[in-house]
Amino acid sequence: MPRKTYVAAIQEALAEEMRRDDRVFLIGEDVRIGVFPSTRGLHAEFGDKRVIDTPISELAVAGAGIGAAVTGLRPIVDLMFGTFLYLAFDQIANQAGAMRYMYGGQTKVPLVFMVQNGAGSSAGHHHSQAVHQFFMNMPQIKVILPSSPYDGKGLLKSAIRDDNPVIFLHSLSLGGKRGEVPSDEYLVPIGVADVKRSGSDVTISAVGPTVYTALEAAEELATEGLEAEVIDLRSLSPWDKQTVLESVAKTGRFVAVDESFPTCSAASEWAATVAEEAFADLKAPVQRVTNADVPMPFSPVLEKAVLPSAADVVAAARKTLT
């Protein structure tokens, strides 16, 4: 099976879906030149009409995507960084997710917002935040964050074919990561987790780059004879509650790892759900491992200290075991 990078897998998903369906098009800032390699080369194949460069106007471009979606097209709106979605908040929070419901089911909004998510390039607060937790709080918007090239391609293809608005987050720090990507067509369903490692002592849930943090922690725990089960949620909204609850039923211990600011993080939601629905299975209080509660600093030393580390996860897991 060919090995490809995370961004190459995303680019492949875009190209395949644009070939398959001529209602699919890409719109955003510098999508032609491909300032992020995920869109590079698409303009050469698909031309001006289907790869549309726009002014730096996140609000209008997001809304234009919505307007195009409700009139029959299937736009992919590339707004570069997750933090730039904040400039388009009205269109996402007030319009995209609500329109179908608000108008009594008269319309649908088949639209993908595509942005990079999270830290890892020492770019400071405005270009290094994970934003997924905000959008988990909005009804009727799907949010996905793949951790591998395989999932990146398969989930993005599912997102493009989905008739609902989807925020497709790709991890800034995983862009160059390589993995196996089949040549044959495949899809990864939205809302289904992937158990990355089986174990019976503690359940660790994570998403995006923290999946690797969790796996690293699991290896460390294994040297102490403790077997962690690591679940890659892959989708944040809707998220695969069942897989987490089944795992906790087996292990009785739960650690939620998430690159978010701690309050109302994805980890908060997972932890609350486990506490609410699996209390009887728990042998210890649930633990959350998140970013430090500070704006993202610039210095690589400080940035690293903000993010969840394997040592943090190991410490949290130990707390559930003692």
Next chain:
Amino acid sequence: MHHQDIPLEVVQDIYTRVLRIRRFEEEVGRLFRQGQLPGFVHLYIGEEAVAAGVCAALTDADTIISTHRGHGHVIAKGGDLKRMMAELFGKATGYCKGKGGSMHIADFDIGMLGAIGIVGGGMPISVGAGLSAWYTGSERVSVCFFGDGAANEGSFHESLNLASTLTLPVIFVCENNQYGEFTPALHAMNITDIADRAAGYGIPGLVADGTDAFEMYRLTKTAVERARGGGGPTLIEAKTHRRGSHAEGEEAFLGGQKYRSDEEMAAAQAKDPLLLLHTYVSENDILPAAKLETLDAEITQSVAEAVDAARDGPSPEVESLFEDLWV
């Protein structure tokens, strides 16, 4: 005010649209005062010539986007009074099954892509409707109704610039009713004509007398031809008057404070679009008095039927809360 270049049937059609909006809105005002309508309503009385003139220049395939003050736009585009009224009552028989309300009525079958409750919120969406017409090579144009208040939002700038740079078939119709809520528009901007801003986007900016439905029709025709011909967007500023409140019942929540003078209100009354049209069609023998009376009676009757049907209609089942979710 003149109609020489406008076919007679269009004149009659425009008159009918204005009257239908007026009678509907008057009834909504009454129902609100009687406490029969939940939430709040923003009436279009005084501004009818804008929606009627603009929509008479559109085809059924053309799309519109509306605002919190949207009833007039829905009616002018051909919306169904019964489904509208039922929505205002929050009934299952309403356009949005009671999930939208006054500020969120849509009828996708007639190209009415929705009223948007956020000031300026519809502008980017109208650009997208224009984008999809351009993308598919359709003749369709996208009309965006918005107010003077929205002209001070960032979305105004982004939307006009985006539509202009991509040369999209979008017509931006600014209803300058002189007030953003309770603040005079002239306190909120340092220019007299919002249309002047069009120059900053390299598109035509036209100032229209928004109380003259014929002028609105005429200017819209020009903008539609330009858009269909690939010429890109136009900004039309309709100078109009909000005859009534920002929101019905405002006297109560303003504690009786006044923000408009009696002279100003009297001047707006003298420029009432229905009054102007009625006088015009009567004096020019376009519609005989008897015909005007019949028309008024028919419309009044259809509004009354809409109210009866809305009142008698079923409320939504609580189970419907979880319908119209994921596709």
